[in-house]
Amino acid sequence: DAGITQSPRYKITETGRQVTLMCHQTWSHSYMFWYRQDLGHGLRLIYYSAAADITDKGEVPDGYVVSRSKTENFPLTLESATRSQTSVYFCASTRRGAGYEQYFGPGTRLTVT
Amino acid sequence: GQQLNQSPQSMFIQEGEDVSMNCTSSSIFNTWLWYKQDPGEGPVLLIALYKAGELTSNGRLTAQFGITRKDSFLNISASIPSDVGIYFCAGPWETSGSRLTFGEGTQLTVNP
Numbered sequence: 001d002a003g004i005t006q007s008p009r010y011k012i013t014e015t016g017r018q019v020t021l022m023c024h025q026t027w028s029h030s031y032m033f034w035y036r037q038d039l040g041h042g043l044r045l046i047y048y049s050a051a052a053d054i055t056d057k058g059e060v061p062d063g064y065v066v067s068r069s070k071t072e073n074f075p076l077t078l079e080s081a082t083r084s085q086t087s088v089y090f091c092a093s094t095r096r097g098a099g100y101e102q103y104f105g106p107g108t109r110l111t112v113t
Numbered sequence: 114g115q116q117l118n119q120s121p122q123s124m125f126i127q128e129g130e131d132v133s134m135n136c137t138s139s140s141i142f143n144t145w146l147w148y149k150q151d152p153g154e155g156p157v158l159l160i161a162l163y164k165a166g167e168l169t170s171n172g173r174l175t176a177q178f179g180i181t182r183k184d185s186f187l188n189i190s191a192s193i194p195s196d197v198g199i200y201f202c203a204g205p206w207e208t209s210g211s212r213l214t215f216g217e218g219t220q221l222t223v224n225p
Contacts, residue, residue: 099144099163
C-alpha cells in the first residue's frame with residue numbers, strides 16, 4: 001500500500017525556471033491539497049482540489065499553478081521560481097465524508113538559488 | 114481562515130516526564146486534529162476529536178476537545194526519545210469543505 005507519494009524529494013532550481021512537483025495517491029481520495037512549510041509559518045495551504053478537474057486557491061496561491069486531470073495525481077507547478085518559494089512542500093489527501101482527516105506525503109524540499 | 118494559537122512553541126524535557134500542550138482558536142470548531150511530524154517527514158495524524166468534551170487516547174497520547182469548543186489539549190505520558198518531533202494542532206478552515214488550518218507547532222525535545 002503506497003499511500004501518498006511525492007517526487008522529487010529534493011530539488012534545487014534557479015530563479016526564473018519552471019519546476020513541477022508531483023503528488024500521487026493510491027487511495028482514490030477525492031480531496032487533495034498542497035501546503036508549504038516555512039519556519040515561523042507552520043503549514044500554509046497553497047491550492048486544493050475537491051475532485052478531478054476541480055481546483056481552488058488556498059491561503060498562498062500566488063506564483064503557483066495546479067491541475068488535476070486524474071483523481072490520483074495533483075501536480076504543483078512553479079511557473080517562474082523565486083527565492084521566496086524555497087520551502088518544504090507537502091501534499092495531502094482525504095476521502096469525501098472522512099471529515100477533516102488529511103494524510104500527508106513525505107514532502108519535497110525545494111531550494112531556489 | 115481561522116487563527117490557531119499553539120503553545121508552548123518548544124519544550125525540553127527529560128525522558129519519563131509527562132508533556133502537555135494546547136491549542137486555542139478565535140472561533141468555535143467542530144473538529145480538532147493533532148499531528149506529529151518527525152524530522153524530514155510529513156505530518157502523521159495522531160488523534161481526531163469530533164465532540165466537545167471528548168477525551169481520546171492513542172497509546173501514551175491523550176487529547177481533549179475543550180468544552181468551549183475553542184481549545185484542545187494534547188498530553189503525552191512517560192515520554193520517550195522517539196516522541197521527539199513537532200506536534201501540530203489543526204481545525205477546520207471554515208464551516209464546510211475539507212480544508213484545515215494549522216497551529217505553528219510545538220517542538221518537543223526529549224533528553225535521554
